[in-house]
Amino acid sequence: MAFRSIAAIGSLVFLLFVSSSQAQTLRVGMTTTDLPTTGGIPDNGSEGGRFAGYTMYDALVNWDFTKVDKSADLTPGLATEWKVDPADPQTWIFTIRQGVKFHDGSVLTADDIIWNFDRHLNDKAPNYDRAQAGSYRNYTSQVDKYWKIDDTHIALHTKVPYSVLPYMISRVFIVSPTQYRKIGNWLDFQANPSGTGPFKVEKINPHVSIDLVRNDDYWDKTRIPKLKKLILMPIPDANTRVAALRSGQVDWIEYPAPDSIPSLKAAGFQVVTKPYPHVWAWQYNTTEKSAFHDKRVRLALNYALDRDGMVELLGGTAKPSIGFYDKESKYFGKPSVIFNYDPEKAKALLKEAGYGPGGKKLDITVQLPTAGSGNMVPLPMGEVVQQNLRDVGVNLTYEVVDWGTMLSSLRQPPGAPNTPHRDGIAHGLPLGDPTNFYNEFTSMAFAPSGSNWSLYKNEKVDELSRKAFETFDPAERDRLIAEAHTIVVDDAAWLFVVHDLNPRALGKNVVGFVQAQSWYQDFTQLTVKD
Amino acid sequence: MLLYIVRRVAYAIPIALLVSLVCFMLVHIAPGDPIDSIVPPDTPKEAVEQVRREYGLDKPLPVQFAVWLSHVVQGDLGRSIASRRPIAGDLMLASGKTFVLAVTAATIGFSLGVALGSLAAFFQGTWIDRLCVGFAVAGVSVPHYWLGMVMVIIFSVLLAALPAMGAGPSDWVWDWVHIRFLILPAITLSVIPAGLITRTVRGTVIEILNQDFITTLRGKGIRRSGLLLHVVKNAAPTVLAVMGLQFGYLMGGSILVESVFSWPGTGMMLNNAIFRRDIPVIQGATLVLAMFFVLLNLIVDLVQTAIDPRMRRT
Numbered sequence: 088m089a090f091r092s093i094a095a096i097g098s099l100v101f102l103l104f105v106s107s108s109q110a111q112t113l114r115v116g117m118t119t120t121d122l123p124t125t126g127g128i129p130d131n132g133s134e135g136g137r138f139a140g141y142t143m144y145d146a147l148v149n150w151d152f153t154k155v156d157k158s159a160d161l162t163p164g165l166a167t168e169w170k171v172d173p174a175d176p177q178t179w180i181f182t183i184r185q186g187v188k189f190h191d192g193s194v195l196t197a198d199d200i201i202w203n204f205d206r207h208l209n210d211k212a213p214n215y216d217r218a219q220a221g222s223y224r225n226y227t228s229q230v231d232k233y234w235k236i237d238d239t240h241i242a243l244h245t246k247v248p249y250s251v252l253p254y255m256i257s258r259v260f261i262v263s264p265t266q267y268r269k270i271g272n273w274l275d276f277q278a279n280p281s282g283t284g285p286f287k288v289e290k291i292n293p294h295v296s297i298d299l300v301r302n303d304d305y306w307d308k309t310r311i312p313k314l315k316k317l318i319l320m321p322i323p324d325a326n327t328r329v330a331a332l333r334s335g336q337v338d339w340i341e342y343p344a345p346d347s348i349p350s351l352k353a354a355g356f357q358v359v360t361k362p363y364p365h366v367w368a369w370q371y372n373t374t375e376k377s378a379f380h381d382k383r384v385r386l387a388l389n390y391a392l393d394r395d396g397m398v399e400l401l402g403g404t405a406k407p408s409i410g411f412y413d414k415e416s417k418y419f420g421k422p423s424v425i426f427n428y429d430p431e432k433a434k435a436l437l438k439e440a441g442y443g444p445g446g447k448k449l450d451i452t453v454q455l456p457t458a459g460s461g462n463m464v465p466l467p468m469g470e471v472v473q474q475n476l477r478d479v480g481v482n483l484t485y486e487v488v489d490w491g492t493m494l495s496s497l498r499q500p501p502g503a504p505n506t507p508h509r510d511g512i513a514h515g516l517p518l519g520d521p522t523n524f525y526n527e528f529t530s531m532a533f534a535p536s537g538s539n540w541s542l543y544k545n546e547k548v549d550e551l552s553r554k555a556f557e558t559f560d561p562a563e564r565d566r567l568i569a570e571a572h573t574i575v576v577d578d579a580a581w582l583f584v585v586h587d588l589n590p591r592a593l594g595k596n597v598v599g600f601v602q603a604q605s606w607y608q609d610f611t612q613l614t615v616k617d
Numbered sequence: 618m619l620l621y622i623v624r625r626v627a628y629a630i631p632i633a634l635l636v637s638l639v640c641f642m643l644v645h646i647a648p649g650d651p652i653d654s655i656v657p658p659d660t661p662k663e664a665v666e667q668v669r670r671e672y673g674l675d676k677p678l679p680v681q682f683a684v685w686l687s688h689v690v691q692g693d694l695g696r697s698i699a700s701r702r703p704i705a706g707d708l709m710l711a712s713g714k715t716f717v718l719a720v721t722a723a724t725i726g727f728s729l730g731v732a733l734g735s736l737a738a739f740f741q742g743t744w745i746d747r748l749c750v751g752f753a754v755a756g757v758s759v760p761h762y763w764l765g766m767v768m769v770i771i772f773s774v775l776l777a778a779l780p781a782m783g784a785g786p787s788d789w790v791w792d793w794v795h796i797r798f799l800i801l802p803a804i805t806l807s808v809i810p811a812g813l814i815t816r817t818v819r820g821t822v823i824e825i826l827n828q829d830f831i832t833t834l835r836g837k838g839i840r841r842s843g844l845l846l847h848v849v850k851n852a853a854p855t856v857l858a859v860m861g862l863q864f865g866y867l868m869g870g871s872i873l874v875e876s877v878f879s880w881p882g883t884g885m886m887l888n889n890a891i892f893r894r895d896i897p898v899i900q901g902a903t904l905v906l907a908m909f910f911v912l913l914n915l916i917v918d919l920v921q922t923a924i925d926p927r928m929r930r931t
Contacts, residue, residue: 120889124700130655218701221668225660274701292787293702293710294881322782322879323889326766330781331879334773491649491894498653498662535662 111315113597113615116322116331116340118460122297125288126277127262128219132460133517133606134341136258138319141607142299144260144282147181147200148253152609158364158416159605161253165195165261165283169253171559176248181241187306189263190280190287197235202264204233204243214264216273226258248557250564254520285312285611296320312611313599329592332356338594338615345402345464351592360588361602362415366408367463367515369453369582370527370541372501377510378442378449385579387436389426391479396428397471397585405463405585410576411518411527413586417565418524420573426583433479443480450482451510459490461515463587469513472584500534500542512540515587519606521568525552528575543580547571625918629911636907637689637900641682644896651698651894672698685900694901699893704901707886712868712905714784715875715882718802719867726807727860730814737815738822749815756812765805765877772801782879802878806871810863817859821852854921861917865910 115138117123123135127144141149149164165184172178187195205212207220207227220227229252232244245252266281267273280288283306286299299317320337322328325344332340333354343351348358371379378384394407409426412418434443442449455469456462469485476483486509488496493514499506517523526532529552530544551571558564575581593600600613652669669675673684688695694704730753737749773781785795825831825848834844868883875884883902890898 120892121700130699132657217671218696221664221671222655222657224664224667225657228661228664293707294886295783320783320879324876324879327769327782327877327879330766330769330773331783334769334777334779334781336773336780336782488648489892491654491892492647494653495648495650498650498665535665537661 111313111615112318113314113316113339113610113613114318114320114337116320116328116337118323118325118328118341119321120323121294121321122291122319124219124277125280125291125297126219126273127260127280127282128216128223129260130222133519134460137607139297140258140260141284142286142317142610143280143284143288144262145284146257146259146261148257150257150603150605150607152603152605152607155361155601155603157604158362159603159607161257164257165200171250172242176557176559177245179243179245179252180236181243183239183241184306185239187283188304189265189283190302191263191266191269193263193265195261195283197238197241199264200241200261201233201235203259203261204230206262207259208233214267218273223258226255229255248559250556250559251521254522257520285310286317289316294321310609310611313614314610317610332592332594335594338597340592343590343592345400345404345590348402348404348590348592355595357593357595357597358590359593359600359602360404360590361604362406362413362586363589363604363606364412364416364518364523365461365515365587365589365606366411366518367405367461367468367513367584367587368408368411369511369513369584371543371581372510373541373543373580374501376501376508378440378451379510381440382578383436383440384442384449385582386424387433387440387479388476388481388582389579390429390436391433391481392426392472392475392582392584393428394426394585396475397468400467400471401463401585404588404590406588408583408586410572410583411524411581412572418521418568418572420569420571420576422573422576424577424579426579430475430479437479437481448482449480450484452484452486452508453511453513454493454496454509455485455487455513456490456493457487459493459514461517461587462490463515463585465513465515468584472513472582497538497540498535500540502542503535511582513584517606521555521564524568524572525556528552528571528580541580545574545578545580548574622915622919625915629908632911633904633907637686637904638682640900640903641678641685641896644894644899645678647894649894651896654893654895655699685897689901689904694904695897697890697895697898699890699895699898704898707898708883708901708905711881711883711886711902713789714880715868715884717784717789717799718806718875718880718882719864721799721803722806722867723810723860723864725803726810726863727814729807729811731818731856733811734815734818735822737819738826741823741826746819749819753812753815753819756808756815758812759808760873761805761809761871762873762877764808765802765874768801768805769877784880784882802874802880805877806867806874810860810867813863814856814859818852818856821855822848825851850924854925857917857921857924861913865913868909868913869906 117134117138119131119134123129123131123139125139129135129139145164147164147166148161150159151162152159165187166181167184169179169181172180183197183200189195202214206214206216207223208230209215229245229249230243231246233242235241260282263281267276270276270279278291285302285305287302289300290298297319301312301315303311305311322331328340329343329347331337352358371385373379398405398407410419410422437443437449441447456465473483493512496512526538528539528543529549531549532539533542534540548571551567555564555567558567596616598614598616603609652665652674656665656668685695696703733749733752737746740746769781772779779801780798783798785798789795834847872884872888875882876888883906887902890902
């Protein structure tokens with residue numbers, strides 16, 4: 088009897104320890120609250136694009152992951168080349184790649200590309216995606232007309248000369264019209280999608296996982312996945328993600344909490360970090376209602392900040408930010424001010440502006456989200472800033488809100504009706520392509536039409552940015568943006584805090600992953616050992 | 618009796634209406650906008666407005682509520698703003714998962730509670746009593762969230778014995794592959810009802826044991842097992858009422874436990890919906906949960922009536 092129960096317990100323990108992992112299967116824990124939508128218009132921000140976009144689909148223009156030593160840039164996708172019509176700077180001509188097959192076996196044609204743009208833009212077309220097209224308007228809004236030129240060429244026409252169009256449409260994923268016609272509606276298409284990407288969908292378990300398998304027929308032979316399967320699971324809670332990795336339920340997690348990193352490293356997990364286009368900053372309220380109208384105050388806070396201390400708090404998963412762009416970026420320019428930690432200089436600047444001992448007291452209110460995509464760990468980071476500012480006599484109060492509330496606040500610039508006074512909003516944001524700069528710092532992009540919540544206006548910045556968008560010479564465009572960025576830094580338009588280093592933790596069994604300097608990553612070159 | 622049931626079911630209608638209305642208003646009083654969570658932050662305002670129109674969120678609030686209500690009456694809970702999936706189907710799926718968790722947690726919690734509570738009462742004042750009461754106090758006081766994390770650290774991370782998250786690879790089946798996933802969340806979730814039921818059972822049983830009829834029964838020389846029967850019959854209505862309510866809470870899906878274990882039930886669904894301001898999902902889920910409570914209360918009342926003649930209605 089006793090022997091029997093011991094045997095039973097023994098076999099139970101054995102069963103408990105048997106892991107369900109399979110060779111050549113990579114299981115990923117994402118930070119998203121749910122599965123990103125899988126029908127070619129992935130939601131959940133850049134993470135959605137990372138996992139349910141470039142894995143399953145291609146755009147006309149893709150992101151290049153091969154040059155990992157610098158910020159990722161564009162590379163031909165389903166278009167082999169593109170150029171602006173010499174006769175008309177608003178017309179772009181794309182050459183469509185030949186011989187590409189969708190996962191359902193049908194062959195990609197120029198008509199399919201037009202059909203895909205109909206999905207996004209033509210509300211008269213039968214395949215117009217009424218439910219989702221709006222959420223991607225951001226990536227199509229400059230296109231007003233498009234047509235097929237011949238079987239290998241299509242044209243996109245922009246509302247104004249717009250030199251960064253290829254960046255803009257790099258999130259317009261091309262899906263299979265044949266599959267759609269077979270299924271008949273976009274909702275069910277999500278359960279059985281078909282694209283051209285390096286992975287194809289095997290199964291979608293709603294709210295639980297997206298199971299992808301290798302596409303052996305992928306058109307780019309150098310990027311046929313080495314993995315057999317890629318399984319994507321949403322695990323929104325940071326502690327649960329770490330536990331899932333440590334218990335062997337997943338092989339890879341996105342954004343481990345900074346304080347879990349030392350123990351992960353000690354337990355033999357790989358923690359990879361790489362710069363990518365991201366900044367965590369405060370958008371200052373630069374209107375007359377706020378102390379930040381005065382450039383000296385804006386500068387002072389930038390000097391008051393101990394960025395190295397912040398990096399230490401973040402366990403090295405970030406690097407100090409002294410501009411919107413990182414100082415190694417081609418867009419950084421040559422600012423005359425370099426923000427080092429100098430509380431004395433900060434105090435002097437504040438005194439000059441009339442604050443501090445013998446002057447006015449500086450009380451400010453800033454909105455701070457509790458979490459959210461790209462926001463890192465806002466609460467402890469906010470506390471560091473608060474302490475730094477207290478040291479130079481600034482009294483900072485936070486208005487702590489959840490992410491959804493903050494996103495709405497960003498659409499209510501200072502002075503908008505029913506909006507309480509705020510001196511700033513603290514958050515993290517992407518700066519993947521030049522459109523972000525335009526959207527944050529020019530007066531053409533004042534919120535709510537654009538993202539310039541600060542209502543920051545500098546005529547020189549406006550002019551340079553406008554020119555950059557009309558210049559079709561990439562080198563000249565980069566130079567113009569760098570020049571505009573120089574002004575933004577010298578003007579201390581924002582409080583620049585840190586650039587995130589995009590930490591992710593991988594099991595020992597994951598081999599050959601090279602992190603690209605991008606919001607998106609390549610899953611085709613890595614392998615998983617037994 | 619039938620009339621009573623019909624009347625009780627009819628009461629559910631105004632309750633449902635009121636719950637929906639309050640919930641609808643609360644969602645709209647809170648800052649934040651569902652559209653902002655589905656479009657990228659730098660989407661131009663015109664595009665945002667267009668999306669708002671497409672989702673019908675540009676209409677005045679009373680109109681939005683009326684439209685929603687007219688659909689619900691026809692059995693259509695609408696679609697999620699975030700995923701565009703029909704809510705009814707997702708809610709069914711999530712309720713199923715929560716039901717599995719709730720039933721397991723309730724079974725563990727209620728049996729433990731009844732056993733410990735009775736033990737404590739029969740051995741009132743002894744060390745057994747103090748042990749049981751200690752457990753009960755710890756059970757109701759320990760934060761779920763913390764306990765869940767500790768369980769994960771011990772059983773998933775250190776011992777690598779049980780999975781840390783999820784509800785298994787496919788639709789729910791009662792096999793070991795799936796039950797492995799259920800153990801930690803169910804135990805975590807059972808602790809509060811176990812503690813509460815222990816205290817309720819203990820209190821009720823002690824009260825009964827002090828009543829005159831027990832003294833009389835004892836005086837008549839009834840055996841211990843016979844005494845137990847009388848105690849159970851008298852304690853059952855109170856304990857059942859508490860259990861019904863507790864089961865209602867468990868069915869609501871503990872938001873915290875489901876989030877810690879990424880258990881795809883109603884709690885997690887509601888939590889995600891709140892963060893994304895997914896109004897139709899919040900509305901639908903709240904309505905269904907409110908109906909659960911109404912139904913459970915009805916069942917508890919009926920069962921109580923059945924076992925306690927004093928409560929029998931005409």
